[in-house]
Amino acid sequence: MNEVLKRDLDQMGILLEGIKKEGLSFLRDINEIPTSTQPKVPAGNPLNHKGKGAIAAFEEFSERFKPIMVGSPGPRYWGYVTGGSTPAAIMGDWLTSIYDQNPQGIKGNGDISALLELEALDLLLELFDLPKQYTGGFVTGAMMSNFTCLATARQWLGNEQGMDVSKEGLFNCPEIKVLSATPHSSSIKALALLGMGSTNIIQVETMQGNREAIAMDSLEQQIQELNGAPFLLISSAGTVNSGDFDDFEAISALKSKYKFWWHIDAAFGAFVSCSPKYKHLVKGWEDADSITVDGHKWLNVPYENAVFFIKEKHNKLQVETFQNSNAPYLGDIAENFSYLNLLPENSRRLKALPVWFTLKAYGKEGYQSIVENNIQLAKDLGEWIQNHHQLELLSAVNLNIVSFTWKNADHETIDEFLNRLNARGKVFMTPSIYKGRKGIRAALVNWRTSPMDIDIAINEIEATLQSF
Ligand SMILES: Cc1ncc(COP(=O)(O)O)c(C=O)c1O
Missing domain, CATH: 3.90.1150.10 (Aspartate Aminotransferase, domain 1)
Structure with a gap:
């Protein structure tokens, strides 16, 4: 072993104590730490040939970067939609680095991290009072969750028209119809990445009276103009500018009349379901085909953390979309469950652990x-x-x-x-x-x-x- 690495290994306790001390000091002072800084970093040196060891690296960090770290996990950082980290979430996150698991299959690679992920997802479904009819998974943020859901929706759109988009591409797909009133910019970006076009959204009117929610009568009229073509509806549980919600009961009622994939971006709005006072806002959402929820917003776990939920009945389409093997369809998902075939990434961090910790610690x-x-x-x-x-x-x-x-x-x-x-x-x-x-x-x-x-x-x- 390299001598610098060996020295650091021998003093692991000292290193972690140093980090704990620094972490505690940041958290203790969080109310006073500035919420902004000048974007200027004191100059550093090029990569040194012989490493200087973890203590010296920490000293350099403390000198150059620590003083300009902003209090973004603090109580007055209200830009974007920025959560902090609960004490239990930090515990889970630290352990995530230490255990350094790579959650994949429930049988495959000889570890149990995917089972822990599935347990954390079940806890989230319980938190949200959603039925356990969804296949979920952790991704890096709501952007990637929207991407995962919309990629599966794209496969569904193709399938409805006799095509396998993941194999054939979109070139010959006749109908890409996406309807939305106030999609988050990340859904638009996901449509661009998925080849469905960021400018192809059919704009649905919003309700009267300074609202951002879908005007249901206009929506139905626009659906009728599609003459039965399958389409994708992107709806919102919490718009970024006004926290508005679409009428999920009304959208749900349309499900029995028209053929569409219903996606809800509930990046932060999902959490109203924890409150008897506000949960009416998501009434009917359990009929959605896919739902996006962020962990690093209202769940208050560290970045990068989000989940997708896609209805189990779409498992085949999800596997067709994300299949990581040239083998034909991999069989029954319950038998061959592997995240390799269910989401964009291959190797992944065990992002479920901070979520598991915080849900166990603080409950509904x-x-x-x-x-x-x-x-x-x-x-x-x-x-x-x-x-x-x-x-x-x-x-x-x-x-x-x-x-x-x-x-x-x-x-x-x-x-x-x-x-x-x-x-x-x-x-x-x-x-x-x-x-x-x-x-x-x-x-x-x-x-x-x-x-x-x-x-x-x-x-x-x-x-x-x-x-x-
Ligand atoms: C409603 C909504 N969807 C998606 C996103 C994108 O989230 P992320 O930055 O976690 O990818 C955000 C971020 O604010 C959001 O508010």
Whole structure:
């Protein structure tokens, strides 16, 4: 063994203690760690021929990078849709690196990591009150989950027209019909990657009254115009700008009348199902063919973590899509279950472990409290904005998202306002366009966020307004 590696192996305890100390200090200070930084890294040296060992590497990291790490797992990082990491999720994540398993089959490679993955997926189905009629799997993010679901949907579309798209490609596939009202950009990207075209979406109207949800009467009219052609419907459980939900009971009713693959992007919206107060928003979703859920958002597990759920009845199509072997169809999935044939990646990290830990640790009540707390705090912030003479909500705060703007300000001023607000380093938000209007959005999904954080954000917004 190389002598530097040998020395590090001998002092593994010291190394891990050092990391634990650093981790604890970051987590202890998380409320104060700036939520933004200047994108400048002090210069480093080229790769040294003889390695300098883990302690020296850690010293260099501490000097150059540690001071500019932002508090993104903290309570006021409200840009994009950014979760943190619960204590149990961090435990599971650390162990994931240490055990370093590669979950594949339930019989195949002599380990049990795929079984742990399946158990974590069952726990998630229980959390969401979804029937255990789905085949799930872990991928890196909701983008890849949408990709996995839409790839299987593409196979279904081809199959309905007598084609095997995974073998023949899309060249001769006559009908690619994709309908959606407010798809997330990642679904559009997935359509591009899948050769279905990012501009091929047939735009469905949204409901009246500043909503982003599908207008069901227009949808049905558009379906009728397809004259029976099979199609793919991408629906939303939680749109990014207003947290709006499509009417899943109504979509479900269409299932008996028309032939379509129904996908729901529930990247963060899935978690309303933990709350008796909000679970009506997903009523009827159990009839969907596929569902996307993110782990690194409202579940509060570290990046990169998401799951897909695809109805078991589509197993054959899923295997045809992701089959990793030139062999003909691999037989009964229950007999030959292997993630190699069910999702895009081959080798994978055991992303299920942090999920398993956090679900065991906090259960449904833990997640109910995170969800209800975030929604209440978003509504509180929304109410303050609504009453502010210079500010205006762009959408009602339906869920955990606050989209707002500076009344009568031009685009440049709004951008500058957001730059100045973020540069203060106490709260982080991201820009947005809502119904054609320039705005700013805050998405609250962090388990730590408290009323005190709303007060801090309000002070920061006031101070930023006054700086103009
Ligand atoms: C509704 C929705 N879908 C998909 C995504 C993409 O998620 P990821 O960044 O995990 O790929 C997001 C991210 O914010 C989202 O809000």
